[in-house]
Amino acid sequence: xxxxxxxxxxxxxxxxxxxxxxxSFGRLPVLRGxxxxxREGEVACLIGPSGSGKSTLLRCVNxxxxxxxxxxxxxxxxxxxxxxxxxxxxxxxxDVARQRRTIGMVFQRFNLFPHMTALENIIEAPIQVLGxxxxxxxxxxxxxxEQVGLSDKAGNYPTQLSGGQQQRVxxxxxxxxxxxxMLFDEPTSALDPELVGDVLAVMRQLAESGMTMxxxxxxxxxxxxxxxxxxxxxxxxxxxxxxxxxxxxxPQHARTQAFLAKVR
Amino acid sequence: xxDNNPTAGAxxxxxxxxxxxxxxxxxxxxxxxxxxxxxxxxxxxxxxHMLVTNKNFGWDLVRQWxxxxxxxxxxxxxxxxxxxxxxxxxxxxxxxxxMRLSSNPVSATxxxxxxxxxxxxxxxxxxxxxxxxxxxVGQQVGFGVPFGPQFFHLDTNSxxxxxxxxVLALGLNEAAYMSEIVRAGxxxxxxxxxxxxxxxxxxRSKIMRRIVLPQxxxxxxxxxxxxxxxxxxxxxxxxxxxxxxxxxxxxxAIHLYFKAIPFYVVASLWYLFxxxxxxxxxxxxxxxxxxxxxxxLPPTPFQKLLRANxxxxxxxxxxxxxxxxxx
Ligand SMILES: Nc1ncnc2c1ncn2[C@@H]1O[C@H](COP(=O)(O)OP(=O)(O)O)[C@@H](O)[C@H]1O
Ligand SMILES: [Mg+2]
Numbered sequence: 001x002x003x004x005x006x007x008x009x010x011x012x013x014x015x016x017x018x019x020x021x022x023x024s025f026g027r028l029p030v031l032r033g034x035x036x037x038x039r040e041g042e043v044a045c046l047i048g049p050s051g052s053g054k055s056t057l058l059r060c061v062n063x064x065x066x067x068x069x070x071x072x073x074x075x076x077x078x079x080x081x082x083x084x085x086x087x088x089x090x091x092x093x094x095d096v097a098r099q100r101r102t103i104g105m106v107f108q109r110f111n112l113f114p115h116m117t118a119l120e121n122i123i124e125a126p127i128q129v130l131g132x133x134x135x136x137x138x139x140x141x142x143x144x145x146e147q148v149g150l151s152d153k154a155g156n157y158p159t160q161l162s163g164g165q166q167q168r169v170x171x172x173x174x175x176x177x178x179x180x181x182m183l184f185d186e187p188t189s190a191l192d193p194e195l196v197g198d199v200l201a202v203m204r205q206l207a208e209s210g211m212t213m214x215x216x217x218x219x220x221x222x223x224x225x226x227x228x229x230x231x232x233x234x235x236x237x238x239x240x241x242x243x244x245x246x247x248x249x250x251p252q253h254a255r256t257q258a259f260l261a262k263v264r
Numbered sequence: 265x266x267d268n269n270p271t272a273g274a275x276x277x278x279x280x281x282x283x284x285x286x287x288x289x290x291x292x293x294x295x296x297x298x299x300x301x302x303x304x305x306x307x308x309x310x311x312x313h314m315l316v317t318n319k320n321f322g323w324d325l326v327r328q329w330x331x332x333x334x335x336x337x338x339x340x341x342x343x344x345x346x347x348x349x350x351x352x353x354x355x356x357x358x359x360x361x362x363m364r365l366s367s368n369p370v371s372a373t374x375x376x377x378x379x380x381x382x383x384x385x386x387x388x389x390x391x392x393x394x395x396x397x398x399x400x401v402g403q404q405v406g407f408g409v410p411f412g413p414q415f416f417h418l419d420t421n422s423x424x425x426x427x428x429x430x431v432l433a434l435g436l437n438e439a440a441y442m443s444e445i446v447r448a449g450x451x452x453x454x455x456x457x458x459x460x461x462x463x464x465x466x467x468r469s470k471i472m473r474r475i476v477l478p479q480x481x482x483x484x485x486x487x488x489x490x491x492x493x494x495x496x497x498x499x500x501x502x503x504x505x506x507x508x509x510x511x512x513x514x515x516x517a518i519h520l521y522f523k524a525i526p527f528y529v530v531a532s533l534w535y536l537f538x539x540x541x542x543x544x545x546x547x548x549x550x551x552x553x554x555x556x557x558x559x560x561l562p563p564t565p566f567q568k569l570l571r572a573n574x575x576x577x578x579x580x581x582x583x584x585x586x587x588x589x590x591x
Contacts, residue, residue, distance in 0.1 A: 064459055064462065064463065093467060094467060097462070098465065100464070101464075101465035105463035107456060111460035114479065114557060115478050115557075116556065125461075125466060128470055129466055159557065174463075174464070
């Protein structure tokens with residue numbers, strides 16, 4: 001159904017399937033029947049006004065939030081539940097954690113561990129979760145630091161790094177788990193304008209290497225140039241979803257048009 | 265402006281070489297500080313004078329008994345009591361705090377009940393209670409299936425000596441207080457930290473141990489230092505159930521020698537000595553956990569002393585050198 005949305009990868013397997021997802025916080029409905037398919041290698045951008053539910057949707061994908069209704073699967077595995085004999089079983093903590101290993105997440109506020117150096121931030125999970133030896137983890141971490149252009153900052157604590165550098169370390173930290181899917185929640189929104197470019201460059205390079213990515217962003221240039229598809233969310237639903245260039249250049253819905261006119 | 269100032273060139277060269285000279289300005293006058301300092305000094309002098317001239321302090325006796333073997337032995341007991349009770353308190357406190365914050369309602373309630381009970385009753389009563397535990401549970405306590413067969417028995421009176429009763433009472437009571445301190449520390453850590461760790465596939469226990477608790481330490485350490493110092497002195501309560509610790513030993517010595525004040529001075533000096541040592545230890549532990557929270561760790565007092573001295577000297581000698589070459 002969405003195959004024609006990814007021109008350069010039309011027949012790729014489905015990586016993320018979001019199916020009629022509902023979610024409320026107390027009385028406040030935040031997601032109201034969201035469906036979306038992301039294919040392997042696709043860069044799917046989520047745009048929309050603040051409070052429209054973009055972060056919540058992203059957080060549902062790695063089960064940081066539980067959905068109230070609907071299904072999400074990543075690589076054909078249901079997120080947060082086992083499906084057995086036509087019944088759903090809540091996943092044990094341990095299995096949720098296992099599932100999250102292959103889903104990297106980058107936060108708006110970086111969330112680096114402040115008591116660890118850049119290098120220690122990156123090797124923490126490979127050692128503690130994957131059981132890698134320290135030597136191997138460090139060698140790999142150095143490669144990831146190089147990939148994000150921060151080889152010389154291995155020994156710096158987060159407070160000793162600029163926002164852009166922190167975010168790139170956060171990306172390297174997520175990559176160290178060798179995820180098959182990366183979630184970005186407004187990765188450049190907390191950055192000074194002149195630092196945005198470095199982070200976007202790293203993300204673009206990651207996209208070109210074939211990583212499947214869901215990116216919540218207000219950077220329309222990035223969405224248009226790097227994104228394969230763009231979904232416009234408003235009021236907890238996806239209003240418009242399609243080829244990135246098309247949605248941004250010729251939005252069909254009035255609400256999308258109004259939003260794009262404002263962010264441009 | 266610099267034209268008629270012959271030393272301007274020299275000053276600039278100096279500034280380029282060793283940084284600008286500090287501003288020379290008349291300081292704001294603070295007469296209040298001077299007056300209060302003088303009053304304080306007066307009080308200190310009066311106190312010192314009293315210490316020296318008042319014969320009742322019996323300084324020669326203090327000197328004689330400060331290292332008396334009974335006192336030294338009692339100090340060991342005091343230190344042991346403090347250390348064991350604090351170990352129970354800290355380990356128990358962390359456990360209780362984690363239980364209290366867990367999503368499991370059974371453990372959260374259990375932890376709440378524990379804290380409610382142990383904070384709600386005086387530690388002295390708890391001390392007496394543990395000392396009389398035999399009266400409560402009987403001379404023999406069996407371990408086994410509840411209401412079922414029992415595997416082994418403990419003789420209450422020989423197992424729960426006055427010392428163990430004191431350690432248990434002080435430690436279990438402390439755990440209730442420590443749990444609140446640890447809980448405050450855990451809550452002070454940004455939720456984004458746990459989320460980031462969870463998104464990397466870390467499990468809850470590991471997130472707590474590796475990510476949250478180390479960051480909570482900054483909040484936990486200062487009040488814990490307080491608790492240790494407080495415990496050092498609270499351990500003197502154990503004297504009421506016959507544990508021969510520092511206060512009890514001093515008390516006994518008083519009955520033996522009919523001299524009260526010198527022994528109180530001896531005990532106070534030792535308590536002061538150990539609280540001082542503990543405060544210094546606390547400073548360094550705090551420094552350790554400040555890693556990453558500030559761009560640069562503040563220097564230790566010792567480093568400060570060293571650096572000030574060095575800076576002062578190099579600045580002076582380099583300035584002299586440069587002036588010499590410019591002349
Ligand atoms: N944990 C939460 N508890 C209560 N309300 C929340 C919570 N998280 C988000 N919300 C609310 O849900 C709505 C959508 O939030 P969010 O998904 O963060 O939007 P967006 O990322 O598009 O700005 C907002 O109105 C927000 O206030
Ligand atoms: Mg958001």
